Amino acid sequence: MMKIKMRDKLRKWREENFRNSEQIVDVGEELINEHASKLGDDIWIIYEQVMIAALDCSRDDLAWSCLQELKRQFPDSHRVKRLAGMRLEALERYEDANKLYDSILQDDPTNTAARKRKISILRAQGKSSEAIRELNEYLEQFVGDQEAWHELSELYINEHDYAKAAFCLEELMMTNPHNHLYCEQYGEVKYTQGGLENLELARKYFAQALKLNNRNMRALFGLYMSASHVAASPKVSAKVKKDNVKYAAWAASQISRAYQVRRVREENVKCSAHGITKAVYTVAMVHNVNIIHL
Amino acid sequence: MGEVELSCLAYAKMYLHASQFPRSSVNGLLLSSSPAGAAVCITDCVPLLHSHLSLAPITQLALTQVDVWCSQTQQRIVGYYQANACVSDSSPTPCALKIAEKIFEQCNNAVLLMIDGEKMFPGCRVPPIVMYERKDARWALKDKHTIMLRQWEETCSIVNQLFSSGDQTLLVDFDSHLDDITKDWTNQKLNAKIMELISPANGNV
Numbered sequence: 001m002m003k004i005k006m007r008d009k010l011r012k013w014r015e016e017n018f019r020n021s022e023q024i025v026d027v028g029e030e031l032i033n034e035h036a037s038k039l040g041d042d043i044w045i046i047y048e049q050v051m052i053a054a055l056d057c058s059r060d061d062l063a064w065s066c067l068q069e070l071k072r073q074f075p076d077s078h079r080v081k082r083l084a085g086m087r088l089e090a091l092e093r094y095e096d097a098n099k100l101y102d103s104i105l106q107d108d109p110t111n112t113a114a115r116k117r118k119i120s121i122l123r124a125q126g127k128s129s130e131a132i133r134e135l136n137e138y139l140e141q142f143v144g145d146q147e148a149w150h151e152l153s154e155l156y157i158n159e160h161d162y163a164k165a166a167f168c169l170e171e172l173m174m175t176n177p178h179n180h181l182y183c184e185q186y187g188e189v190k191y192t193q194g195g196l197e198n199l200e201l202a203r204k205y206f207a208q209a210l211k212l213n214n215r216n217m218r219a220l221f222g223l224y225m226s227a228s229h230v231a232a233s234p235k236v237s238a239k240v241k242k243d244n245v246k247y248a249a250w251a252a253s254q255i256s257r258a259y260q261v262r263r264v265r266e267e268n269v270k271c272s273a274h275g276i277t278k279a280v281y282t283v284a285m286v287h288n289v290n291i292i293h294l
Numbered sequence: 295m296g297e298v299e300l301s302c303l304a305y306a307k308m309y310l311h312a313s314q315f316p317r318s319s320v321n322g323l324l325l326s327s328s329p330a331g332a333a334v335c336i337t338d339c340v341p342l343l344h345s346h347l348s349l350a351p352i353t354q355l356a357l358t359q360v361d362v363w364c365s366q367t368q369q370r371i372v373g374y375y376q377a378n379a380c381v382s383d384s385s386p387t388p389c390a391l392k393i394a395e396k397i398f399e400q401c402n403n404a405v406l407l408m409i410d411g412e413k414m415f416p417g418c419r420v421p422p423i424v425m426y427e428r429k430d431a432r433w434a435l436k437d438k439h440t441i442m443l444r445q446w447e448e449t450c451s452i453v454n455q456l457f458s459s460g461d462q463t464l465l466v467d468f469d470s471h472l473d474d475i476t477k478d479w480t481n482q483k484l485n486a487k488i489m490e491l492i493s494p495a496n497g498n499v
Contacts, residue, residue, distance in 0.1 A: 019317075124380075126382070126383055128379045157349060158348065160348055160388060161426075185346070187351075188349040188350070188351050189349065191350055191351045192348070192349045192350040192351070209427075217472045217473075217475060218351075218352060221351065221352070221355050225351055225355065258475060259475060262475055264453050
């Protein structure tokens with residue numbers, strides 16, 4: 001692969017924050033070995049990117065050599081110190097890593113990278129409640145850190161604390177109103193919490209996610225399922241029932257269409273479409289509503 | 295309790311699934327194409343999720359889809375597997391227990407299988423799995439001697455072959471299917487490749 005192509009690929013992966021570590025190591029290692037002298041100042045950010053990818057692939061040899069180059073060039077840098085800490089984490093030398101991060105924080109208490117690494121260590125050690133506590137404290141100070149809010153929502157979901165996960169996602173939706181993934185995840189959390197009110201909310205957020213991205217299959221299925229459940233609830237009025245049966249039918253037809261449009265003919269798709277149609281007719285029959293099958 | 299036999303096909307796909315997502319928890323369903331009896335023969339598996347395992351909608355959707363597919367292909371859901379993101383902790387999570395309970399309602403010798411990440415390295419002599427069965431209203435560790443993996447050496451070598459040929463990337467789980475619905479979560483292509491590798495002499499797998 002040409003040097004420029006390789007460099008551009010690495011840049012793209014860096015900018016989009018992809019974690020395709022094996023590929024980064026493949027391309028990066030070749031680029032460093034063959035073309036280091038011709039990369040100019042780009043080389044340093046590439047060393048950093050390749051080092052982190054190397055840690056992800058247990059390539060300590062490669063990580064170590066990248067780190068040496070960076071240490072030589074930037075001897076007192078906190079950024080490089082953090083990379084050294086990450087290498088210690090990869091080797092599961094968590095105490096040593098923590099000492100390193102603490103020394104960074106002594107020098108610079110506002111260093112968010114070091115704080116986040118400490119929280120990552122807690123997560124790696126399975127200390128979820130402590131990680132959650134530290135992350136909450138962090139967010140009190142750095143309330144705009146999207147990555148941290150998302151990490152916290154993940155931690156709460158793992159701990160089955162859906163109400164708090166929903167709160168984190170609400171923060172994310174407020175600051176990222178066009179992000180269909182947050183809407184869809186919020187819908188999933190509300191659906192999981194259960195109960196009529198939450199199911200109706202879930203349906204609304206799945207619908208919102210679809211407005212933002214009409215190809216989001218999870219949102220489509222989510223809309224179908226939440227609308228079906230609301231329609232089947234004994235507590236709703238006839239009108240609400242009718243409306244939700246319509247929403248569910250619409251979602252079902254969109255799902256069938258999506259599978260047909262992608263021209264997928266294998267067994268599993270036939271069963272997906274069949275399963276959905278079967279379920280929709282059941283809901284419709286129970287509520288005496290005519291479904292116009294699109 | 296009854297014996298459980300784990301086929302090469304099921305084991306290989308579970309292993310590949312866990313390897314494909316080393317930083318996440320993954321889960322899936324264990325299937326059997328044998329008739330119900332005292333012994334459980336796990337002949338295949340369906341990899342399900344690699345994110346948000348404890349959220350309900352996609353799990354429910356996947357269970358329904360797999361159910362429908364099983365009834366069309368004369369298979370039954372006989373168990374559930376999970377590999378935790380945290381390698382040092384292979385104990386069943388509340389979500390694993392919940393899903394296993396649901397499966398137990400339909401299949402009274404259902405198994406819960408946890409993959410032990412710490413034993414997933416090349417050359418490990420012991421299968422990286424821990425099995426649980428329903429006993430006295432709770433999930434208890436199964437006696438290792440009632441778990442059978444026929445042709446263990448051959449199974450290991452087949453898994454290695456899949457990695458060296460790059461075929462492990464063929465594995466599709468339900469999550470990946472939702473990201474791109476042209477991908478086949480029943481893994482017909484990968485199944486065929488694995489069946490090819492299984493020696494013709496061993497008709498049982």
